[in-house]
Amino acid sequence: MSSVISISKLAKHYQVPEREAGLKAAAKGLFKRTYKTVKAVDGISFEIQPGEVVGFLGPNGAGKTTTLKMLSGLLYPTSGGVSVLDYEPSKRSHDYLRQITLVMGNRNQLSWDLPALDSFDLQRAIYSIPADDFKRTRDEFIEMLDLKDLVQKPVRNLSLGERMKMEIVGALLHKPKILFLDEPTLGLDVTMQKRIRTFIAEYNKRYDATVLLTSHYMADVEALCRRVIVIHHGRLLFDGDLSKLVEKFSAFKTVGFTLSNPVADLSQYGEVVSVDGLRVTMRVPKEKTSAVTTRLLNELVVDDLTVEAIPIEDVIESVFSVQKEAME
Amino acid sequence: MQGFRLAFSYLRIGIMNEFQYRANLYIQILQTFIALATGLIGLNLVFAQTSELGGWNKAELLAVMGVFTITGGVIRAAVQPNMERLMEEIREGTLDYALTKPADAQLFISVREFRLWQMVDVLTGFVVLVVALIQLNWLVDLWSVLGFLSALVMGAVMVYCFWLIITSTAFWFVRVHEIANLFEGLYAAGRWPVDIYPNWLRYGLTFLVPVAFAVTVPAEALTGRLTLQTWLVALGLTVALFIISRVIWRIGLRNYSGASA
The missing domain is CATH 3.30.70 (Alpha-Beta Plaits)
Known part of the structure; x- marks a missing residue:
């Protein structure tokens, strides 16, 4: 089977202005700026097969989000190759974007003042989803996450966990083949985390979707991912079975x-x-x-x-x- | 096609959103009323001293005020809120979601917000315009109506492009919020036809900030002043500004995603 996600020697370096603290240094910065190169991602390679759920781990600042952003076409790589579903993500072709989704646990895209149902309609327009298809998928997800009584309420009146469930429904209505999930359970309580986990596992099974997930909660990773990729300081440290990782290092x-x-x-x-x-x-x-x-x-x-x-x-x-x- | 669907969906959402804040409607009516009253008082004060200003009589200037109110309403309803949201998202780095959508990014960021209650200004502007036209004993003629409508659309597009260019600079300068205030100040100058201003200001209001095209030119169309030459310049400038704004937006976007680094 050929891989759906393929990354080789991928790197992303940022130029960030550097200066010392204090007024004098700030004034100096007006005339002459010194830049420092930050290697957010520094030459990582991996392949992911269709239908895999892979945990993407590493401490804060390891380069996880940067990698996810390159995969979803938000950032141009400094060097190296990225290929997802045979597309080059940074070209942001509409055909590619229609097949992926990006969920970030700390950001929301649903309209704050409106019931989630209305925001879902918007997703339908954005992704040009046929009406029947849309209705079926929407109702299926609402059922799976037990949201029936909540979809009519303005999003601002929902709890953090309920909101996250809605976000996930909104992000999956177009039935993407590839899911990039960046901390989807951030700040949620244990029950809610579990609920979302189960849903992701179910979605993966029903639609044979490929999932790349970052999380600080080991429970998420244990429940969902057989394979984990660990990066640190932008470099790949481990790529293999979760059980091997725990056995080896724990x-x-x-x-x-x-x-x-x-x-x-x-x-x-x-x-x-x-x-x-x-x-x-x-x-x-x-x-x-x-x-x-x-x-x-x-x-x-x-x-x-x-x-x-x-x-x-x-x-x-x-x-x-x-x-x-x-x-x- | 998808673009229209998208714009329509956002329009619908925007309208539903505004219905939740009914108080804003009353505030808007009050604001429009105050602006109208001060405008009319100003006009009457000026014409208590003279019967003509830069070649425009009182009823003609009332028409200018009508156009000024209409265009201002359209800008505040559809252009300014989108651009302010974009500025915010660039500054906070939350533009990401918009860029992962399978839609033209420029179209997408331009249709997401709509302030329905600003339509109060648009309606009021039309009423003022009609009153002015009655005072002028204006006879409906197809050419001036077409000239007026096309000039109005071109003016709105130019102002949109102007906003997009300024907003796109946020990709480099990050803090451009003051621009919004600056524009409002400059737009206020459009209350009067630009012919009354000294040359340097007139050129500024014509070519730097396209206030002249947004207000004076449509009013010219209704008062028999619009020449084919001016209309063609407006058309050329609209196309040019649109292309320039799109190029700048794209370069900015490349900068945002680190393609130029």
Whole structure:
């Protein structure tokens, strides 16, 4: 099968004016500007097959949104190749745009003062969707997301989660083949996140759509994506099965505790991540967690001990540091 | 075809939106009334001193005021709100959604907003115009009606292009909001036919800010002043401005997406 999304050595560099703080520096900037090159995306390559749901991960500023914008034709790449459905996105051909959608969790495109139904009609005009088709899809989505009682209400009267559901319906009415979802569950509560997740999974299955999703919520990624692509500082760090990523880099747990008295050397128990007064955070191999906590409790005077899985950001961070060592 | 559908859909949405804010209608009626009253008082004050201004008599100047009110209403209903939204979106970087739509981007950003209640100005302007024409004992003749309507459309298109050019500079300068105020100030000068101004200002109001074409020229058509030459210049300028504005908009858009970097 040929891939629907294909990126090779893609790069996007920005020239940003640079100046020091202060009035003098600002005045100097009037005459002579110095620019700094920021490499938002710096030579990444990957392929995505039809029907795949891929998690696109990385810490803030890693270049995820920049990549999504290049894929949806909003930004011209500085160098490298992008091809989606055999189109070059930056040409923004209407035939291409009709087959994709971009959802950004922190932005809305529905008309604030009108019921969502009216905004949906607008989407119909924009995408020239045939009336029957439009009605069927709309009602199907409304049903799937349980929005029947809400579509008549002005969007401003909806909760954040309800609004996001409407946004997603609006963004999918033209039944795009490719979905670029940038933090679609941002700021939503757990139930609502789950609802949206289920809907995306269902849409993927029904229409065999390809989804590229970024999210800070590991639960989203776990529920939807078998494959993840991790980038950091604009470079590709990992591309493969989610289970491999977790297995490989999440072999540790975080043990946090508060000591009653300072202890000079804790390294015999595990790797100390941080010490803040008497509060200690430690990284312990997963299989040794119970042994270490037992020892800590027996040998030291400890209050409120906690054991937590390492958050996704830290997993990514550890992917990054491993990668760096490998390169050196 | 799709363009018309799109424009119509947005018009419909815009009208529905405005119906939600009925208070705005009353405010608009009040505003129109005040503007009309001050305009009429000004006109009467001037003609208490003289019977002619730059070759225009009182009834003719009333016609100018009618056109001024109509065009102003159209600009504030359909042009200015779209351009202000565009400025905002460029500044905040939220133009993205508009650019992922399968529609001509310029068309798309030009039809999204419509302020229905500004139509109060348009209606009032027509009433003033009709009163003026009755005072002038004007006889309906096809050529002046066609001249008037075509001049009105060309004037509106020119003002739209002017706005689009200025707004597109937001792609480079980011903060261009003051331009809106500047335009309103300059447009106010269109209340009088541009013939009464000194040369430098007349040229400015004709070719830099196309106020003359938006107001004076349509009024000329109704008062038997419009020459074929002026009409052709207006046509040429409309086409030229449209092309220029489209080019500048496209360069700006390339700049926005980093194609020129």
